[in-house]
Amino acid sequence: MNKNKMRVCLEILYNCPFVLLVIVTSFLFVLFFDETGILKIDKSIAVFQPINKEDISLFNAETVKKSQNSNEAAEKEKEKDADQAADTDENAGLRKEEKDGIEETNIKKTDIASLEREKNREKEENRATKFVEYAPIETNSRYYSDAGKVALTTAYDYVLENESYFNDAAFLGDSRTLGISDYAGLDGADFFCDNGMTIFKLLEDKGVTYQKTGEKVDLKKVLQEKRYGKIYIMLGMNELGYGNTNMYLKQYLKVLNQLKEWQPEATIYIMANLHVSREKNNMETEFNNININDKNVASARLANGKDIFYLDCNPLFTDEEGYLQGDLTFDGVHLYAQHYEKWRNFLFEHGVEREAETQKEDEKSAAGQLQEDAGYGGDTAE
Amino acid sequence: MLFSSVGFLFRFLPIFMIVYLTFPKYRNIVLLAGSLIFYGVGEPYFVLLLLLSVLINYGLSRYMFWEPRSPQVNRKKKSARRRKRALILAIVIDLGVLFVFKYWDFAAGNINRLSGHGLLPLLSLALPLGISFYTFQMLSYQIDCYRGTVKEQAKLLPFATYVCMFPQLIAGPIVRYSDVSGRMAERKVRIRDIENGLKLFTAGLGLKVILANQIGTLWNLIMTAGAGRLHALVAWLGAFAYSFQIYFDFWGYSVMAMGLGKMLGFSIPRNFDIPYVSRSVSEFWRRWHMTLGSWFKEYVYIPLGGSRKGSARTILNLFVVWALTGLWHGADWNFVLWGSAFFLIISLEKKTFGKWLENSKVLGHIYIIVLIPVTWVIFGITDMGQLAGYLGNMAGYHKEEILVGMTQLIRYLKEYGILLIACVIFATPLPGKVYWKWKDRWFMVLFLLLVFWWSVREIISGSNNPFLYFRF
Numbered sequence: 001m002n003k004n005k006m007r008v009c010l011e012i013l014y015n016c017p018f019v020l021l022v023i024v025t026s027f028l029f030v031l032f033f034d035e036t037g038i039l040k041i042d043k044s045i046a047v048f049q050p051i052n053k054e055d056i057s058l059f060n061a062e063t064v065k066k067s068q069n070s071n072e073a074a075e076k077e078k079e080k081d082a083d084q085a086a087d088t089d090e091n092a093g094l095r096k097e098e099k100d101g102i103e104e105t106n107i108k109k110t111d112i113a114s115l116e117r118e119k120n121r122e123k124e125e126n127r128a129t130k131f132v133e134y135a136p137i138e139t140n141s142r143y144y145s146d147a148g149k150v151a152l153t154t155a156y157d158y159v160l161e162n163e164s165y166f167n168d169a170a171f172l173g174d175s176r177t178l179g180i181s182d183y184a185g186l187d188g189a190d191f192f193c194d195n196g197m198t199i200f201k202l203l204e205d206k207g208v209t210y211q212k213t214g215e216k217v218d219l220k221k222v223l224q225e226k227r228y229g230k231i232y233i234m235l236g237m238n239e240l241g242y243g244n245t246n247m248y249l250k251q252y253l254k255v256l257n258q259l260k261e262w263q264p265e266a267t268i269y270i271m272a273n274l275h276v277s278r279e280k281n282n283m284e285t286e287f288n289n290i291n292i293n294d295k296n297v298a299s300a301r302l303a304n305g306k307d308i309f310y311l312d313c314n315p316l317f318t319d320e321e322g323y324l325q326g327d328l329t330f331d332g333v334h335l336y337a338q339h340y341e342k343w344r345n346f347l348f349e350h351g352v353e354r355e356a357e358t359q360k361e362d363e364k365s366a367a368g369q370l371q372e373d374a375g376y377g378g379d380t381a382e
Numbered sequence: 383m384l385f386s387s388v389g390f391l392f393r394f395l396p397i398f399m400i401v402y403l404t405f406p407k408y409r410n411i412v413l414l415a416g417s418l419i420f421y422g423v424g425e426p427y428f429v430l431l432l433l434l435s436v437l438i439n440y441g442l443s444r445y446m447f448w449e450p451r452s453p454q455v456n457r458k459k460k461s462a463r464r465r466k467r468a469l470i471l472a473i474v475i476d477l478g479v480l481f482v483f484k485y486w487d488f489a490a491g492n493i494n495r496l497s498g499h500g501l502l503p504l505l506s507l508a509l510p511l512g513i514s515f516y517t518f519q520m521l522s523y524q525i526d527c528y529r530g531t532v533k534e535q536a537k538l539l540p541f542a543t544y545v546c547m548f549p550q551l552i553a554g555p556i557v558r559y560s561d562v563s564g565r566m567a568e569r570k571v572r573i574r575d576i577e578n579g580l581k582l583f584t585a586g587l588g589l590k591v592i593l594a595n596q597i598g599t600l601w602n603l604i605m606t607a608g609a610g611r612l613h614a615l616v617a618w619l620g621a622f623a624y625s626f627q628i629y630f631d632f633w634g635y636s637v638m639a640m641g642l643g644k645m646l647g648f649s650i651p652r653n654f655d656i657p658y659v660s661r662s663v664s665e666f667w668r669r670w671h672m673t674l675g676s677w678f679k680e681y682v683y684i685p686l687g688g689s690r691k692g693s694a695r696t697i698l699n700l701f702v703v704w705a706l707t708g709l710w711h712g713a714d715w716n717f718v719l720w721g722s723a724f725f726l727i728i729s730l731e732k733k734t735f736g737k738w739l740e741n742s743k744v745l746g747h748i749y750i751i752v753l754i755p756v757t758w759v760i761f762g763i764t765d766m767g768q769l770a771g772y773l774g775n776m777a778g779y780h781k782e783e784i785l786v787g788m789t790q791l792i793r794y795l796k797e798y799g800i801l802l803i804a805c806v807i808f809a810t811p812l813p814g815k816v817y818w819k820w821k822d823r824w825f826m827v828l829f830l831l832l833v834f835w836w837s838v839r840e841i842i843s844g845s846n847n848p849f850l851y852f853r854f
Contacts, residue, residue: 016574018577018830025835097417169773179607336606337786
């Protein structure tokens, strides 16, 4: 009896090794990795390094704000504005000092920031990037949430430039930046980009292709050796389904800190990720404009209007609902080659002359007020 | 649900197979229910349309086979008339549904444009998944019943199972009832069948996920730059990439269907026979999407008289078949153009150089390798302006300056070179021969296991990170 059973078992084994192998490996796979989501364990957080103190202090404010409902947030915003208006005149000098201090927190690591400083930092940030708020929708994704606002191009007196402006520029990015490299005709600039590039991979050893030679280079070395006047960075598309927006923001900050350390004189442009078309926009996956906007808003928060600027080129290419116009793209994500000209002109229009900027710094709050006005009347859609 | 999805591979298929094997007596019910779930997950509303179509067709086939009890005069004549009526009704209803969902907007749009008024409203209906396939399958059943090829009417359950069975429901092959009727009442599933079926399925999965999806990104990359401003070589590279994508995609899907069919105890006919090694376009279509080709031959070409009614009539018949084949693939002018191109080529081959090409050793292959990618470009680009631009680029003609030139070509070749070589190899008979010769050997088993997990990895990274698939 037992022998018979054994024989049957052996026969099965002999007859279907492939089925058994697939089943066994599937079990192991589900048990140990569960990338398939069958057990519904969300391990996405654990994959990354633990969050350190500095990051927490920096982004506490963000999380607190998100957890409150929009009404409260709006009220808080108003209060803050009033606050700010009140103390601009009185403590202008003091504020300036503090600002510099905050700059350091932003750029270099320092002790744990106090709540007071946190608040001021946020003010500073709000001065640099303007947001248009809207009622956020409910999202149920581990990758993102609805930011509830749209970031506008950093308000600034940009100057119209020509091609020579880009002779000391570096572009860091993914396939869309590759498009700029291929079709925008900015031959003077150095492009470091790859299909599928992410902010997480950017500074890896031999992580990114230098388009002039086609070789993989170590961006860390390049940026320490060569001086750049401007660094354009546009990353975020390949991060849509990776980690979450907070992680993206943290990594972005880390990269910016590095860039500032290696290239203290460079003007850094954070470029908004271009939205996708209506056909490509899919609310059931993480691949949609809400998520892209979430990433854009996060990166826009890092602009300071002094040496870090946020450029939103979306109004050039999107319709009134924010979708990338269908006739500008084949796959709903990338522009056709001929439309990069428009993008180039947009970059031309957003030149920053740093001498002019330092002068303005001295003009204190009045200038600041002007900047704000310019921001709302600027070329971005509201 | 798609075969190449985590939901199918790790949830649907194992659960379904366990239930299917546990209740050998209720295989048809389990298969039908499973298939409806499979379809309903993706198309929660159109599953009702599918069911309704099945019921109507079943009713009509019953009517066709119905014999009144009381003896009547002219019984034979009446019976023949009834059968005809049932068949016509079935054809009108099936094609009518297909027309409304698939062709209405195209037809109405063109009529409106011609007349210059908004005579007909556009419906903007979504296309129910697989409707072209299951409609043709039901039509083949009705016609076979009418002709008497199907002698005995199928009962509701086997008929519904035959139409809805998930391996071929959404992307073919178009199975004829006689292919599976023998296995409908009772079917044994041996362990070897499951083993071989899963192997075949894995091979298909690999073709679809590893080859087709990957090479598809190259076509996408080139189209993304935009037709009309491509260097001729880039345009040709894109055409080849698309030809490979469409072949491995469809072939892979058909092989997966065959494998699944085997696992369920059916034998689903094969759909592709190494088409790219053909030496004439006629031969190509005998090897490409074979079940569709034989459907049109059997139910359209031959009833029209085939090639037996003189050469003028033959040409006309060919035209009808190819216009319909073109339209079957999609409701747009480029598909009409695509079908017409095949009509022209095949007519020419039939009348002049076809035989000569098929006997040639090298010339026929070159002819196919050059011609077929051009037809796929026509197939792949729906926008007429872009299509003209792309074909112009392939011929070396440029209206505007070239934007995608040698620099990009070199980069594409660097990035996709190995994959292109793999695609070329898999378009030859070699991999098939290797597979069938050594499929039971341990190294092949391990290789297939590797293919399986490699595919799963691709699928997962594709769903978690859409950009690995699309490569932004």
